[in-house]
Amino acid sequence: MTHDANPEPAAESNGCSDVPGTAELLATARETLVDELLPALSGELRYRGLMVANALAIAAREVARGRDAIRREIELLRPLAAQAVPPSDPGSDDVHALRRIVAAAIRAGRFDDDTHAKALLAALEEIASLRLAISNPKALR
Amino acid sequence: MTARDGARTDALAAWLRAVTDADDVRVVRFERLRGGAIQDNYLLDVDVRGGGWHGRHSWVLRTNARSRVDASETRASEYEVLRIAHAAGVRAPKPLLLCTDPAVIGSEFFIMERLPGVAAGHRVTREAALAPDPSALAYELGANLARIHAIRPPPQPCAANGKGSIEPSRSGAQGAHQGNPALEAIATYRAWLDRLDDAYPILEWGLRRCERLAPATYEVAFVHRDYRTGNYLVDDGRLAGVLDWEFAGWGDPREDLGWFTARCWRFAGRDLEAGGIAPLEPFVAGYASVAGHGISRTDLDYWQTMAHLRWAIIALQQAQRHRAERSLELALTGRIVDELEYEVLRLTKGSA
Numbered sequence: 001m002t003h004d005a006n007p008e009p010a011a012e013s014n015g016c017s018d019v020p021g022t023a024e025l026l027a028t029a030r031e032t033l034v035d036e037l038l039p040a041l042s043g044e045l046r047y048r049g050l051m052v053a054n055a056l057a058i059a060a061r062e063v064a065r066g067r068d069a070i071r072r073e074i075e076l077l078r079p080l081a082a083q084a085v086p087p088s089d090p091g092s093d094d095v096h097a098l099r100r101i102v103a104a105a106i107r108a109g110r111f112d113d114d115t116h117a118k119a120l121l122a123a124l125e126e127i128a129s130l131r132l133a134i135s136n137p138k139a140l141r
Numbered sequence: 142m143t144a145r146d147g148a149r150t151d152a153l154a155a156w157l158r159a160v161t162d163a164d165d166v167r168v169v170r171f172e173r174l175r176g177g178a179i180q181d182n183y184l185l186d187v188d189v190r191g192g193g194w195h196g197r198h199s200w201v202l203r204t205n206a207r208s209r210v211d212a213s214e215t216r217a218s219e220y221e222v223l224r225i226a227h228a229a230g231v232r233a234p235k236p237l238l239l240c241t242d243p244a245v246i247g248s249e250f251f252i253m254e255r256l257p258g259v260a261a262g263h264r265v266t267r268e269a270a271l272a273p274d275p276s277a278l279a280y281e282l283g284a285n286l287a288r289i290h291a292i293r294p295p296p297q298p299c300a301a302n303g304k305g306s307i308e309p310s311r312s313g314a315q316g317a318h319q320g321n322p323a324l325e326a327i328a329t330y331r332a333w334l335d336r337l338d339d340a341y342p343i344l345e346w347g348l349r350r351c352e353r354l355a356p357a358t359y360e361v362a363f364v365h366r367d368y369r370t371g372n373y374l375v376d377d378g379r380l381a382g383v384l385d386w387e388f389a390g391w392g393d394p395r396e397d398l399g400w401f402t403a404r405c406w407r408f409a410g411r412d413l414e415a416g417g418i419a420p421l422e423p424f425v426a427g428y429a430s431v432a433g434h435g436i437s438r439t440d441l442d443y444w445q446t447m448a449h450l451r452w453a454i455i456a457l458q459q460a461q462r463h464r465a466e467r468s469l470e471l472a473l474t475g476r477i478v479d480e481l482e483y484e485v486l487r488l489t490k491g492s493a
Contacts, residue, residue, distance in 0.1 A: 102340075103342045104345075107348070132479045135479040
């Protein structure tokens with residue numbers, strides 16, 4: 001089992017630079033689980049321990065990169081949403097609202113033609129890669 | 142064993158004694174099995190004294206878990222499905238007894254024979270000793286799937302002719318696309334998406350692509366809808382039986398072929414298209430040996446896309462359930478959606 005490297009500085013903390021932040025706590029908790037607890041577990045308990053290790057790894061990556069991923073998703077969705085509901089720019093920073101607008105437009109066929117589809121696909125691919133880099137980077141191809 | 146478990150076991154023994162017309166039924170073992178996110182399975186060993194069932198039996202009891210996913214069927218219809226499949230020569234556990242009275246153990250249930258073997262996907266795709274000849278196993282799985290698809294709807298599939306009829310299993314959105322199973326499925330998946338809190342542009346993109354590329358010609362057959370590695374038992378390298386019939390109903394048989402071969406169900410065997418155990422060819426050859434035909438690459442890509450879409454939406458439903466019943470497994474299932482969406486984009490890229 002590989003340890004999840006944690007090169008980025010802690011994105012979240014209790015505000016005190018002398019104590020470990022969220023990312024460091026998660027990484028240390030995971031190391032303890034993987035190095036000290038998992039070897040003592042077998043069968044069903046080991047399986048559950050591996051699930052906990054996976055959850056901690058996802059949480060650590062999300063603390064490090066989750067905010068940037070959502071910010072980038074908003075940047076990518078905003079022009080698509082503006083296309084979908086012209087002429088007004090929704091100008092929203094609410095990622096859920098942007099997703100709703102773009103999703104409804106796709107369903108209504110507004111991205112069917114090649115030009116629109118290409119722009120949409122490029123944005124969706126970047127969003128998918130950013131998210132997969134957090135939830136399961138091994139699956140990135 | 143808690144007092145509640147003890148009361149359930151007593152109630153079960155009393156019910157079994159009545160339905161098997163026995164002098165006495167002793168429950169030797171009644172243990173919950175791991176695995177079902179939607180259904181609960183129990184190992185059930187009983188000693189029956191007297192009557193037509195006299196002797197020692199090793200069974201599996203299947204009942205509802207605390208909450209259900211939209212796509213899932215009732216135990217009574219799953220029992221009926223299993224009966225029909227078994228009668229058609231499909232390798233599956235033989236259904237034995239059905240109890241629709243929720244009062245007995247707290248929910249309706251049925252009892253089926255217990256087949257030997259290993260089902261766990263991560264083991265079947267990793268431990269070579271379980272399937273020394275993976276191509277032969279893939280061939281059997283293909284042939285077995287074609288036997289399911291050989292079951293065809295009666296002339297009036299929804300006719301209320303009592304025990305012989307199987308209701309179509311998809312709820313809602315019926316009739317709008319009368320006939321074309323791909324379009325019916327897409328309408329159903331959209332209805333499921335609409336019941337979630339958030340919106341999903343990537344899944345919408347995949348659904349729209351599949352809507353526009355929906356096959357113009359199709360057949361309607363009996364489909365399993367969860368025929369994949371992890372849901373069949375491998376015993377001594379051979380296919381012992383297919384499990385988990387809760388989603389079965391009428392549909393396009395290619396749906397099952399896409400589901401079985403989709404990357405998301407290959408476990409440790411990522412590049413082995415036949416369920417992570419073997420290349421595609423022996424699986425399709427086995428299928429064709431019974432069905433008389435295989436499947437085109439275009440059709441397989443289409444139904445693999447549909448498989449990822451369906452699994453993504455069901456995974457989202459399961460993640461939502463995590464709020465009501467905290468479970469790390471359900472919570473993590475929500476996080477596999479990212480990988481499924483990534484695959485949807487990869488599969489639909491060429492069609493843009």
